Amino acid sequence: MVLTRDIGLLKRSILKYGYWLRDTHPSKQFIEVARRYRLNSYLKPFTRCTLCNGVLHKVEKAAIENGLPPVVRSYFDEFWQCQQCHQIYWKGSHYQSIKTKLDLLIKSIS
Numbered sequence: 332m333v334l335t336r337d338i339g340l341l342k343r344s345i346l347k348y349g350y351w352l353r354d355t356h357p358s359k360q361f362i363e364v365a366r367r368y369r370l371n372s373y374l375k376p377f378t379r380c381t382l383c384n385g386v387l388h389k390v391e392k393a394a395i396e397n398g399l400p401p402v403v404r405s406y407f408d409e410f411w412q413c414q415q416c417h418q419i420y421w422k423g424s425h426y427q428s429i430k431t432k433l434d435l436l437i438k439s440i441s
């Protein structure tokens with residue numbers, strides 16, 4: 332399935348499924364796609380790795396703390412790890428602003 336603004340790409344016979352995004356703004360494209368394909372009940376923020384899309388699982392601090400920056404080790408106790416690439420995540424300074432934006436986007440879908 333290809334989501335694109337390139338109409339020429341959608342005309343290629345090799346594509347089985349495609350959708351032409353009407354909007355040009357990424358946040359509005361997110362809403363457009365989520366509404367069109369009724370994805371609201373499938374959205375699960377913060378459960379996939381932003382690097383490889385692997386599934387994140389909660390991990391004990393003791394298991395990964397040796398690889399953490401000292402300030403992260405001092406201030407955070409909850410961690411998640413990608414099962415595919417082993418990237419570590421925590422609710423750092425960006426978490427709340429991302430969550431606020433996502434909550435607004437998800438609310439605007441329904």
Ligand SMILES: [Zn+2]
Nearest residue numbers: 380383413416
């Ligand atoms: Zn990953």
